[in-house]
Each structure stands twice: as structure tokens, then as C-alpha cells.
Amino acid sequence: MLYEWIDERFRLPEVNVPSLGKPDPETAAGMVRTRWGLAEAPAPNMVHLLEAHGVRVFSLDPDHAEVDAFAVWRDGVPFVFLNTLKSAERGRFDAAHELGHLVMHGSEHACSGPEAERQANDFASAFLMPRASVLGHMPSGAHVDQILRGKRIWNVSAMALTYRMHDLGLLSDWQYRSTCAELSRLGYRSGEPQGMSQRETSQVLTKVFTALRSKRVRPGAVAADLGLTSEEMNRLMFGLTLTTFEGKGQQATAAATRSLSVVP
Numbered sequence: 001m002l003y004e005w006i007d008e009r010f011r012l013p014e015v016n017v018p019s020l021g022k023p024d025p026e027t028a029a030g031m032v033r034t035r036w037g038l039a040e041a042p043a044p045n046m047v048h049l050l051e052a053h054g055v056r057v058f059s060l061d062p063d064h065a066e067v068d069a070f071a072v073w074r075d076g077v078p079f080v081f082l083n084t085l086k087s088a089e090r091g092r093f094d095a096a097h098e099l100g101h102l103v104m105h106g107s108e109h110a111c112s113g114p115e116a117e118r119q120a121n122d123f124a125s126a127f128l129m130p131r132a133s134v135l136g137h138m139p140s141g142a143h144v145d146q147i148l149r150g151k152r153i154w155n156v157s158a159m160a161l162t163y164r165m166h167d168l169g170l171l172s173d174w175q176y177r178s179t180c181a182e183l184s185r186l187g188y189r190s191g192e193p194q195g196m197s198q199r200e201t202s203q204v205l206t207k208v209f210t211a212l213r214s215k216r217v218r219p220g221a222v223a224a225d226l227g228l229t230s231e232e233m234n235r236l237m238f239g240l241t242l243t244t245f246e247g248k249g250q251q252a253t254a255a256a257t258r259s260l261s262v263v264p
């Protein structure tokens with residue numbers, strides 16, 4: 001409903017998410033990278049990237065902390081919902097994982113279960129840490145301190161980079177297990193010490209609510225239109241409204257904001 005409210009009033013980016021059922025996750029990730037012009041470069045802000053290609057990204061209500069994230073196609077529009085309680089690095093991985101579901105398990109190739117989860121994880125790993133990029137930056141048999149420096153190149157968790165390096169043959173089975181144990185001891189299983197300073201959040205929602213505010217439409221008025229409280233709406237929007245937009249102003253007519261472009 002929130003998306004429809006916005007969609008009626010703003011021109012949002014067009015959907016540019018391919019549906020690729022056949023290729024393996026590594027190939028599918030490469031195809032999406034090529035289509036989006038990323039080549040082998042580290043992925044930029046994942047929420048902004050998804051939004052620029054037409055994915056509508058919202059946050060999950062923190063009451064549903066047990067859900068990592070989920071994605072769904074609805075009337076040809078892809079949606080991703082992200083958990084905001086995990087580390088920023090894991091948030092990026094979740095976004096790439098859900099992109100994998102949209103690309104590989106969309107409406108045409110619906111599938112779920114452990115195999116689909118494994119494929120989505122492999123997609124996310126390859127999308128965030130392209131093979132050539134990792135092979136070019138990380139030495140074979142890298143030590144934990146090298147992994148902790150290296151993870152900043154791709155803004156991934158130390159565990160995710162360790163998994164990818166093992167996957168690419170840069171860590172032996174034994175090195176992989178001992179690195180995971182060491183990272184776990186240092187607190188990298190449950191969190192991401194000295195990780196990214198800021199969580200990635202929505203650019204579209206920021207632009208929409210900035211534009212609304214310039215028209216003196218307050219977030220509380222939008223929420224009321226939808227039969228939500230401000231707090232309920234805020235939980236879908238990465239907490240952006242309470243921190244950024246809730247200010248004084250009058251409710252304007254919805255028509256005043258119609259057709260305002262928020263395409264980046």
C-alpha cells in the first residue's frame with residue numbers, strides 16, 4: 001500500500017531485473033553485473049543499486065527479527081524487504097541474496113527450500129565478490145589480519161570473504177576451518193567489529209519524503225492516508241521518517257506532488 005501510494009505520485013525507476021532460470025549462480029551473478037555495467041568493480045550501495053534498477057526496497061518491521069529478509073515479485077514489480085538489526089555488511093549480503101532469488105527464482109522459476117537458499121547465497125557471494133577481483137586482491141592462504149583488511153574492499157563480512165576465498169581455492173579446507181574458528185573467537189560470527197559505519201538505506205524513500213516535505217506533506221499525513229501510525233510506517237522505511245523527515249507542516253493535496261520525478 002505504501003508503495004502504491006508512492007507509485008501514484010512519483011515516477012519511479014523502471015524495472016531492469018532479468019529473470020535467469022538456467023545458469024548457475026556464479027554465471028547469473030556475472031550476467032546481472034554485465035547488464036548493470038558493474039564489470040568487476042566492488043558493488044556500490046546495494047539498496048541504491050537495487051532501487052536504480054526498479055526494485056522497491058523496504059525494511060522489515062523489527063518485530064520480525066527472526067526473518068533475515070525476503071523478496072517477492074508482485075504484478076511484475078520486484079520487492080525486497082531487509083532486516084535492519086543485522087550488521088551493515090550482512091545487510092548488503094541479504095540484499096544480494098534476495099536479488100539472487102528475484103533473478104533465479106522469480107515468478108517463472110518459482111522454487112524454494114535449502115537448494116534455492118544455497119543458490120541465492122552463491123549468487124550473493126559471486127555478485128559482491130567477483131572471482132577476478134578476489135583473485136586479484138587476496139593472497140592464497142591469507143591470514144586473518146589480511147582478510148580483515150580485504151573485506152573492506154567489497155564491504156562484506158569477514159566470514160563471507162572467508163567463505164568466498166575457500167570457494168575460489170584461496171583457502172584449503174583446513175585453513176578455512178581454522179580461519180572461521182579464529183574469526184568466531186574475535187566476535188565475527190555474531191557481529192562485525194569495526195565494520196561499516198553506516199547501514200545502507202533507501203535513496204528512493206529519502207527522495208520521496210524530501211520532495212513531500214518540500215510540498216509540506218508530513219510523513220504522519222502519509223501514514224494516516226494508509227491507515228498506519230507514523231511508527232508503523234517508519235518501520236518499513238529503515239527508520240528514515242522519524243530521524244529525517246518528521247517536521248512541521250500542513251498536509252497538502254496529494255495531487256500537488258503527482259508526477260514529480262524521483263529517478264536518480
Ligand SMILES: [Zn+2]
Pocket residue numbers: 097101116117120
Ligand atoms: Zn533466501
